Amino acid sequence: MTRWLAKISLRMRSLFHRRTADGELDTELRFHLERQIAANVSAGMSQAEARRAAMREFGGVEQLKEECRDMRDTNYIHDFLHDLRFGLRMLRKSPGFTAVAILTLALGIGANTAIFGVIDSLLLRPLPVENPSQLTVLAFRQGNGPLLTQFSIADFRDLCSQTAGSFSDMMGFQLGFDGLSLEGKADRALTAYVSGNFFSMLDLKAHLGRLILPSEGETPGADPVIVLSYSYWKAHLGSDQRIIGKKILVNGRPNTVVGVAPQGFYGLYPAPGVEAYLPLAMVSSDEPGWPSDVMVNRILQNLYVVGRLRPGATLQSAGAALNVVARRLSTQYPESNKGMTVSVYSERFARPDPGTAGTLMKVAALFLTLVAMVLLLACANIANLLLVRATGREREMAVRAALGAGRNRLVRQMLTESILLALLGGLAGLLLGLWGGRAIASIDLHQAVEVHLYSGFDWRIFAYSFAAALLTGVLVGMVPALRVSRAHIGAALHESGRSIAAGKNRFRSGLVVLQVAGSLMLLVIAGLFARSLVAVQHSNLGFDPQNVVELTMDPTEVGLNETQGLAFYNSVLARINALPGVQSAALTSTVPMGNYGSNDYVKVSDYQNPAGQGLPLVFYGVISARFFETMHIPILRGRSFTEGDVSGSPYVAIVSQAFANRFWPKQNPIGKHFAKVSGATNPLYEVVGVAKDARFSGLTGPIGPFFYLPLAQNYALGTLQTLQIRSAAAPDAVIREAQGVVRSLAPDLPLFSIQTMEEGLDTLNGFLLFQLGAGFAAALGLLGLILAMVGVYGVISYSTSQRTHEIGIRVALGAQQSEILRMILRQGFLIVAMGLIVGSVAAFAFARVISNFLVGVSPADPATYLIVTIVLGLVALLACYIPARRAIRVDPTVALRYE
Amino acid sequence: MSKPTDLVQGTLDLLILRTLTHEPMHGWGIAQRIQIVSNQVLQVRQGALYPALHRLEQQGWIRAEWGDSENNRRAKFYSLTKAGQKYLQREKANWERLSSAIGLVLDEARS
Known part of the structure; x- marks a missing residue:
């Protein structure tokens, strides 16, 4: 004691x-x-x-x-404080160096902070709910089928009630688009129909009013309430404090606003974010667009299921408990549940859903690697600068050593200086990164849905930036520190200031080789991504998106019934088709790469469904007569729809090639029959035509089966239809005229997603991810290029300045300016050429690893490598040329008197 | 007189603590005492002595006080603390165990 x-x-x-x-x-x-x-x-x-x-x-x-x-x-504290003071003094003494170093580091660390911030928001951050680590996501397979993440409501209820030993609570929700309209102002929003315990299980508190109660959502149609998301309430309703109690029309039916969800809660995943919540039971009964038996039909699978594990329960024990129920269901309901196995995932490792989480993590790892390389390039620059300074400080260090400073002590002092520098750079980088994150968040992606790429600062971002800065400080400080501390005291004290040996320049040149190589790698990756984007945009999509504009609407929202709606659509089409310049116009319920589309299970005649597998799920479009003409999709066999395919005439359908080949291989599909299963009435459709395959979703891989139904026979209330107009006229003019036509027929009808069809392809399901990837990669490539050029410039101009004396002698002895120029450029060329060779090899190796993310372009794409090498080589030679020009203007008398 | 032997690493602490059991002493005195008691075999270098004294003081095994030396000069006198006495006993027992073990091995090798 x-x-x-x-x-x-x-x-x-x-x-x-x-x-x-x-x-x-x-x-x-x-x-x-x-x-x-x-x-x-x-x-x-x-x-x-x-x-x-x-x-x-x-x-x-x-x-x-x-x-x-x-x-x-306590000595180290003293030493540290002393080093810190000394370091600050050194930085203050050379403000130019300090500014360049901090700016370089700020760029490197800022880029890392921004990219990490996005990844943190999308993948790492726990949901803003109570005990988020207990949340699990359920998925299932039937037989050897694909992993499905949406359950039927009946299955959800059975799983929920029979696994109470493992789960303290389990909720379900389904996502879809609904027309919301308040006081005549209509809008379309991504809605979640949630089981009553959705908010209570997450233990969320309303920002305003109340949230949906556990007692709501049991009885179909009994609870016409709606909860708005904070961001929807803020953006669309101007944060109206008196919103509670007002009625919002959801697809034309009144629902009472009872509350606003807490800020920062976007549903279970921020991209796309949920904008409004309704009780699950409101999907059923007489809601338009929903089959009447949605609550009990086990084939209708559209519910995401999330469970909260009991304390002590594990994923394994929960999975076992779920599969006991799944086995019971598959024997009890073989028609819908045969061979069902349920798997359970921790929510944080199953974003956005268990099936694609692995891919998203790989993308995240890829971008963290790319941005780490940018930081590495920045590090090389700082290390170079520090090396130059260290050479100038050899005498200082030797004096210190002579006065009793140990080697460790010297290394510590040098490291304190470099870490101090790195932390200052890190602080600047953090601020820059936060600004960058906010800039990324504010990029208008032109999406019909909310996409929250960035959710603001948290301790993870801080820790990441801090660790990056610390690592940078050690990394860039280590080399000069060791070099100086190794320096021989006697030699350094005796030699004059002009003691920089060639060996040190070799090391610095090596750093620049690495920088050029790293920059080449980044640019090649960016180039390959850009080429992938171009490749998917110009790949054969099966339709022609050029010169087409789109407007989306739902006449149910202004109270039109089926007859009135059809009449309205017919007048719109007739008048728009008559406009000058319009080649054709049509309506469709499913747009390619759109955020919503129709799909259903099909029963196909003359086709034997494999035993133990559920019915095939097929996407389809409900279209008007001139759709194929408008989209430039050729009809290969049979006929297109005509004005004669109306209610009362025989039910007809057109199938895609892939549909015909899958269900009726080597047979004539014309005259065959099939039916959907989930409609209110499920008529047997007769195939009257085969259309060429077109991509409606997914940009790679084989095109799946698809079928088309005529709008006049399949009009559904509460369904959005997109008007597509092909016209040679300017898109703005076409849109204005089309809006005029619609307004003259239905003045209050809201129009959504007014855009050219090419813009409409830039969605989360379409080109958006490719564009984001190519954009980010290009930004990083550019940053890398700048950093590498600063490195090349620095080393060449430093080495020429060291050779001023030599150049002066050469000039005095009669060397021509062009010879001097060539001599310096040769040195630069050697460094750059080595960097380009090393970089090409490294880039190819890296591109091979990420070849899964490339589309329509080989990881060894010669054009990309060639262009990048030429551009990088030219810019690098320019960076050499500037100091070389300065060198040849040296006046020999001045140069010889120098020093 | 044979050449002074370098001290085995770690035994210097033990020697210093043992030397201080009699009375408080200053650094020079400690070095002299060790040299005399060991019949001039063990010679403590200053370069090792003072860092060791400071380390032992920092660890709380010995305590330093300023006092007047034999020739009335101010000197720093080190004395053993209670914790230091216990530590010495422990280390001494360890040392005896170790040296008797080494002795056993050497004797066995000789026979």
């Missing part, structure tokens, strides 16, 4: 009374020396002899003192 008190008081003393302690040390050692001299004298030496002998025996007094001071545990 007393020992600890003594220790603490000693440390306090050495911390706060350092001078006293040092004085005492001095006295103590001097006392020893005097005793030794006295002893020597009494042994018979003369006074001077005795002193010399004692001193010799003693060795270096200052070193010994430093060793004694090191025994105090």
Whole structure:
């Protein structure tokens, strides 16, 4: 006990009374020396002899003192504070260097912070709910089928009620688009129909009013309430505090606003974010667009299921409990549930859903690698700058070493300086990164849905930036620190300032080779992504998106019934088709790469469904007569729809090639029959035509089966139809005229997603991810290019400035300017060429690893490599040329007098 | 007189603590005492002595006080603390165990 008190008081003393302690040390050692001299004298030496002998025996007094001071545990604090002060002084002394270094680091760390911020928001951050780590996501397979993430409502209820041992609660929700209209202002929003316990299970508190109650959503149609998301309420309703109690029409039916969800809660995933919540049971009964048996029909699978694990329950035990229920369901309902196995995932590792989480993590890892390379390029620049400074400080270090500073101490001082620099750069980078993150968040993606790529600052972002800065500091400081501390004291003290040996330049040139190589890699990756984007945009989509504009609407929202709606559509089409310049116009319920589309299970005649597999799920479009003409999709066999395919005439359908080949291979599909299963009535459709395949979703892989139904026979209330107009006229003019036509027929009808069809393909399901990927990669490539060029410029201009003397002699001896120029350019060319070769090899190796993300372009694409190499080579030579120009203008008399 | 032997690493602490059991001493005195008691075999260098003293002090095994020396000069006197006495006993036992073990091995090798 007393020992600890003594220790603490000693440390306090050495911390706060350092001078006293040092004085005492001095006295103590001097006392020893005097005793030794006295002893020597009494042994018979003369006074001077005795002193010399004692001193010799003693060795270096200052070193010994430093060793004694090191025994105090608090010494490192003193050293650190001292180094810190000294470091700050050094940085202040050369503001130019400091500014360039901090700016470079800020770019590198800022880019990392911004990219990490996006990944953090999308993948790493726990949901803003109570105990998010307990949340799990369910998925299932039937037989060897694909992993499905949407359950039927009936299956959800069974799974929920029979696994209470493992799950303290389980909720379900389904996502879709609905027309929302408040006081005549209509809008379309992504809605979630949630089981009543959705909010109570997440333990969320309403921002305003209340959330949906566990008791709501049991009885079909009984609870016409709606909860708005914070961001929808803010953006579309101007944060109206008196919104509670007002009625919002959802697809024309009144629902009472009961509350606003908390800020920052976007549903279970931020892209796309949910804009409004309704009770699950509101989807059923007489809601338009929903089959009447949605609550009990096990084939209708559209519910995402999320469970909260009980404390102590594991994913394994929960999975086992779920599969007991799944086995029971598959024997009890073989028609819908045969071979069902349920799997359960931790929510954080199943974003956006268990099936695609792996891919998203790979994309995240890819971009973190790319942006880490940018930081590495920045590090190389700083290391280069520090090396130059270190060379100039060799004498200073030698003097320090002579005065008793140990090697570790010198390394520590150099590292303190570089880490200080890195942390300052890191701070600037953090601010830059936060700004960058906010800039990314504010990019208008022109999406019909909310996409929250960035959810603001949190400690993870701070920790990441801090770690990056610290690592940078150690990395860039290590090389010069070791180099200086190794320097020979005597040599450094004797040599003049002009002591920079060729070896050091070789190391610096090596760094630049790496920079050029790294920059080439980044640019090649960016180039390959850009080529992928071009490839998918120009791949054969099966339809022609050029010169087409789109307007989306639902006449149900202004109260039109089926007859009125059809009449309205017919008049719109007739008048627009009559407009000058319009080649054709048509309506469709499913647009390619759109955010919504219709799909259903089909029963196909003359086709034997494989045993143990559920019915095939097929996407389809409900279209008007001139759709194929408008989209430039050729009819291969049979006929297109005509004005004669109306209600009352035989039910007809047109199938895609892939549909015909899958269900009726080597047979004539014309005249065959099939039916959907989930409609209110499910008539048997007769195939009257086969259309060429067109991509409605997914940009790669084989095109799936698809079928088309005529709008006049399949009009559904509450369904959005997109009007597509092909016209040679300017898109703006066509849109204006079309809006005029619609307004003259239905003045209050809201129109959504007014855009050209090419814009409409830039969605999360379409080109958007490719565009984001290519954009990010290009930004990083550009940053890398700038950093590498700064490196090349720095090294060449430094080495030419070191050679001023030599160049002066050469000029004096009659060397031509062009010879000098060639000499310097050759040096630069050598470095750049080596960088290009190393970079090409590295880029190819890296591109091979990420070839899964490339579409329509080989990882060894010669054009990309060639263009990038040429561009990089030219820019690099330009960076060499500027200092070379300066060198040849050297006046030999000045150069020779120099130094 | 044979050449002074360098001290085995770690035994210096033990020697210093043992030397201080009698009375408080200053650094020079400690070095002299060790040299005399060991019949001039063990010679403690200053370069090792003072860092060791400071380390032992920092660890709380010994305590330092300023006092007047034999020739009336101010000197720093070190004395053993209670914790230091216990530590010495422990280390001494360890040392004896170690040296007797080494002795056993050497004797066995000789026979």
